[in-house]
Amino acid sequence: MPNVHRLLAAVALAACGGSACSSADARDTRAPQSAPLRAVEVQPVRAVDETSAIPASGILEATRTIDIAFQIPGKVTAVVTDEGAEIREGALVAAVDSTDTKLSLERARISLQRNAEELVRLRALHASGSLAPNDLEKATAAEQTAVVNVAQAQKQLRDARLYSPISGVVARRAIDPGETAAPGVPVFTIAQLDPMELRVGIPEADVGSVRVGQRATVTVPALGGRELTGRVTLVGVTADPTTRTYTTKITLPNADRALRVGMVAEARIAGSTRVRALTIPGGAIVRDAEGATLAFVLDGASATVHARRVEIGAPRGLSVEILSGLREGDLVVVGGQHDIRDGMKVRATRQEGS
Template sequence: MNRSVFKAAVFISVPLLLVGCGGTKSVSNPVPPPVTVREVAIIAVPRAISVSGVLEAGIEVELGFEVGGRIKEMPLHEGQAVRQGQVLATLDATDLKHALAIAEAKLGEIEAEHGRLSRLYAKGSLTRHDFGRIESALAEARANAEILRDQVAHTVLRSTLDGIVSHRRVEKGTVVAPGLPVVAIIAVDHIKAAVAVPESDISAVALGQEAEVEIPALGGQLFSGRVEGIQPVAAVLSRTFKVTIGLDNPEGVLRPGTVAMARIQVDGEARSATVPGQAILTTPEGRPFVYRMQGDGTSVSRRPVTVGGLQGVEVVVTEGLEAGDIVVIGGQHRLSDGSVVSVVTETP
């Protein structure tokens, strides 16, 4: 074969070979994940004010002895639970018990003398004046003995309520005066959430209104309560009013000083978006979001939202969604911001 002809044949064969090889390739496009969507519902919900604060003790009492003396025993420590009537501390009652023994012995002597003179008086052998003197002495002896009995009894300090020891004001061996605070007890069966309400909202708050209190330290657990107090004067710097919400705490899980988030139900209604609960996802930091359909109808965007509670089986979204928005309610766990999707079902 002519050398030039051979070269031409090679050059022609190579492109044909490449074309033939290219024809065997197949390009596969990824299939968009199927999702279920629903349009956001807009409903009228009771108006609520969202505020924050801390838990406070419902009742705190400072207890002290009614008599003075040196503290002999003080067995309880801060944080310990106590029951009503439980002993909190005792005084050294040695001197008082000695005085009581003397007074009771004297009382016994006077009672015996009173009995003897009573028989004489009944027979007319004793004047009314003389009998009156022994009766006065008997009354005085009885009073003295009763006073000392009370003083001895008051050397034992007992709790006046069920609660927790919040403070020990003194220690064992301290000499205390009557009425000096020795122990502080807080009741824990009823707790108050003290929240700060802005001056722009305080006019809508009233005693008895229902409130929902969330405790972040308890994993967002919710507790129901009512407004029990409204401070009449605003704080100078923050221009907020202290409002207290009463919460029953029979299990004792609520502790004073814990951060609280509250929603106070006030008069009136507000229009809010609602979505099914499964539409709400959370970031690793715990921030809620949804996947909202983009305007092209084929892709989604991740939308941060603010959740405001439940309305029946629906979740109220106070921020982040508007009327007409369409959110993914099924299949969203496989998505990311900007994912292309295939809508297989649209729930009405």
């Protein structure tokens, strides 16, 4: 019986040298699978033919800003508009108590009537030779003074009501009902916001190429890169002593009131020559630890991305001009660029529509 057990053990040991043990060894020595490649989207650098342009940046301003004030003192009885409200030229904005002014006007009218009647009577006497010329002159002067007093009282009554001199938006309100208005102290600021103006500074090297009436393309970052077309309406004739630039104004339509005072905007004032510009989507630009602007470029042969330092120019809507660092046709990473590094192998697909 012991011989039988030893025989079975030998058979089992022999079996272990066969296929079962070989499979186990294969599992133990097989190399681990590599991590999946990072997926990115790419788009070629595009070249566009366009007219040359002078870049500039600045701040949006109201075309006109007017402070308005009462011309007479009085207690404010009505305020009919508020900050941010649209207002039309000639619309009432506030009023002060006009009770005393109305009484003054009534007294002036009564005095005028009396002086006019007296002048008629004295003229008749003068015609009959019963009145000295000096007395007639005094009566005439009194009647004329009464006319002036009526006109002044009428003006004071009109001045008790404050009207907007322009169409625009109420930018500031500094008075409430019940308060006392002082003559000449501004209580409202009215801003004309359509059109708007972009004030930029043009370097002396470029100002000679800028003319009133030139077209300008303006991009507003705060509005998602929205582009508008405007016209140059003013070119300064003296340079700012600090920046050595010439103030230039570009007028822009603003019917929907999307543009607001104080927004930053980028302008490109159209020139007269044709140039070829390279553009890529603005989102493709990334920055390294030092703040330098980079773009990842795909090497199609090796499926590897390389970081390229680029110099960017003016924005073009959602795209940006590339001044150096890329060539037309280079495949730049426009999706997944924040999850890759220089020299990484990737799985790239063309962005739809590129």
